[in-house]
Amino acid sequence: MKKLSSLGLLFLLILFLSGVSQIAFAAENPQYGGTLHLSNDADWDTLDPAYASGFDAGEMAVKFYDGLVRFDFSSNKIVADLAESWEVKNNNQNFIFHLRKGVKFHNGVEFTAQDVKYTFERLYDPEVASPGTWVYPMIKGTAAKLAGESAELAGVKVIDDYTIEFDLSEPFGLFLTHLTLPYGLIVNQSAVEKYGADFSQHPVGTGPFKFVEWEHDNKLVMKANQDYWAGRPYVDQVIYRVIPQPLTDIAEFEANNLDRTVVPEEERERWLNDPEWSDYITTIADLSTYYLALNSDFEPLDNPQVREAINYAIDSKTITDSLFPYYVAANDAIPEGMPGGSDLPIKADPEKAKQLLTEAGYPDGFELDIWVSDSSTSVRVGGVLQALLGRVGIQVNLIKNDWSVFYNTVKNGNAPAYYLSWWADYADPYNFLNALYTTDRIPFNNQEINSLLKEMTITTDTDQRIRLSQQIIKLADQVGDPYIYLYHTSTSYVKHPWVKGDLYHQMYTADKLLTWWIDQDLKAESTN
Template identity: 30%
Template sequence: MKKWLAAVVLWSLGGLGLAQTVTVGLDADPPNLDPLLSSALVDRQVQNQIYDKLVDLDENLRIVPMLATSWRVEEDGKVYVFNLRQGVKFHDGTDFNAEAVKFNLDRYRSAPGSRRSGELSLITNVQVVNPYTVRVTLREPFAPFLAILSDRSGMMVSPTAVQKLGAEFGNNPVGTGPFKFVERRRQDRIVLARNENYWQRGFPRIEQLIYRPFPDDDVRVANLLSGAVSIITPVAAKDLATIRNNPNLTVNNFPGIGYQGIWLNHTKGPFTNKALRQAFAATIDRDVVDRVVFLGTALPSNGPFPPGTLAYDKTIPVPRRDLALARQKLAEGGRPQGFSFTLTIAPGPVLAQLAQVYQAMAAEAGIQVRIEQVEFGTLLDRAAKLELEAVAVGWSGRPDPDGNIYDFVRCKAPNNYSGYCNPRVDNLLNRARTVRLPEARRDLYSQITKIIQEDLPYIYVYHPQTTIGVSRRLSGLPVIPDGILRFRGVSLGGQ
């Protein structure tokens, strides 16, 4: 009897047994479910189901109400007053109110190890005006503020749970979102259950949401083809045709707002030498990367801002492969015969293929690339500690350009995996945050892009598309350009 029950549980958890269960295949196990400490896209896929935010994004990347029903901007952009949704409770029964918002914003600003501190560094005061009104004062006008609150800095966690659990909160997350955390088995699954008391009446529509990590693209797509999962993201370019040709499946793909490339460590190893950074960068052929690895579905990059976004500057050329320049820079750097370094990547066949392409390109200039594969969470931890010579980590992108650059190339920024520090860049970044006119902001970001193309804390290689493989039984999934799947309104055929 016990064996039979165990089999039924495993069957249903795999997404095959319960009509109201949706199982999602991800490309990695989310490293951290606490927004305070999170720095990975895959974290956000799960966090967006557990936590509501003050504001959200719609299909056109416009800011829309969520836990904040409305807001007004005062004092020339230095004060934001938020009116909050009433009658909302966290999963543990704690009331959501102005005190909870103050707790969260203050925590993100000042808690040790916070990955949100840079995003919210211009906040000088969070004031509770009344139980459902919060007044946030900024040091100076801050154009990206609402966009930042549409992501992890706007996610509201239960103050009661944080105070009770401390450092263990990330293992037992509590929000106000449409799904409640049930359990986690590292490298195997994260199980969420419907929040029966969700503030939006009639939602969510499914009973259970399960996330399974499949770093291997072949395994991920095989689970979709078999019906063991209802949806996977991302889809490898080689698998797009297979999914499209299956009558039970479909592909959602659309331009993303992020980038992919390589961090170069400025604090130790060969890349303390600027000429050697430039030599390696000159070996990369972005068009070949697009054709060979992504079958024409990626877009070669000239910097952190993809086409179609506010800060994109089409007058800045995409760097071209130039082996003569690479050899010239090797000589300038005192290594005319070349040098060697280790490129660290996360598991996965596409990442491995990509690293091998970089390796082959660099070898033509006499640069020897050793490839090291490390579990994704460990990779992020080591990268943050500046332990890696070079690391292939990208960014999923944000609706405001500040979110694609500020916490990455600023001196001592939390996501600066190169150790890069240029006071001129910092000054331009800070100015771009305070300017309201889009044309003026675009000019500042263009100046920054040209400087970092020269200094090379990061080699921007390509802008990926967002690709999602979906069972045709699943409906109600919105397509948001930030690439985050939102399951609040999703249902399965037959329900």
């Protein structure tokens, strides 16, 4: 497993100390009441779980809805949510969930197993056209339902009002983890039918908050669900403001108009070294990997030796040192702090790169088009890649386009090389390795890696999953990895001292704002 930087250790320490913080949290006598003021850098495209394909939508949806299971607030462990308990049978192929009784949707309708069945059948309704159908193809009958050949999902069976069974077409050890994704949040049929096409603007779930109003591109307001089955949130209300510009956002924080926010990357050094705020800043390692992808449909990238030469030419440490001093230089796909990473060294050796290019028949190098989006960060990274590859004779043409043109070109396999990232859908190395090594964007298809990925889908043994992940990483390196891994990001958050019980979790679906509270006396004292 890769070594942890101080940043990775910091996050693990946060998780380890979570039990202590819970004790301290309880000792502080949490207060009910008040309004929590937060922000987001973009408007939400939907509040309907069936369409929640982005992080912003998924992060917001868990405030209004619950799933059968969720992530623990202080770890990546899967814990009960609307399902009180479950049984796993037939080698991870049958899952029986025993549901909570007495839970009600925000419209007053009682939650039952029929709602679970409806949620998953709606997800695979061809007329709904959900982007989340990739998440549960292992459930029996999804293909037939999606094709319009069946009115029901054969693999979702209601046993009684509070018991439901999922039958999978094959063993899948990550099924519980997949249920934490926003697409698995449970909706109510009567609410969906009431609002129709407007359901995405009027969320009705069983979650800790009820919808109040949504002024697009301005604000979204929610209030505490006083009857929430797990106990009402401490705050009475949450107001999210849409603030696209980071510097405007941090200015609003300094003016006491926001209770917590993200420290802009360009201002991290100032804030982290400010004695007034340093005690109120928390930095966590993101589950992210940024990389340069090499498409072997284009010569000479079809030559594994050329791909290896490019790997040796690019020093990920140079990129982080010059552009992102608070990020971690990458040596593989697995983010810092996640089990399953390797001990592969960062290949920073221009002379070795030149040697490999000569052996591959390119002693004078060649021209390479690298596609990037027109964001300032992408262009800056592209510039560094251009300089590093230029040292070994590879002349880089930086192709800059707006996101839609860039992404469509990449998605259709028409970019020889491109700079992109992968952010975790859930906290497991399989989510990174499967996404990268089985994608249609590049024609990489290694049968041994495919076989190892298949093993990862079956086993729930943590040690075995780590071993398989490390095997895949090393095998990809041996056959000329189509990815040059550049860096893993982190995020720093700053809060006002009156904000208590705030969570810092790697998974975007984990925080339901249940633990947050406001010290009203301290806020009054600090703002007067």
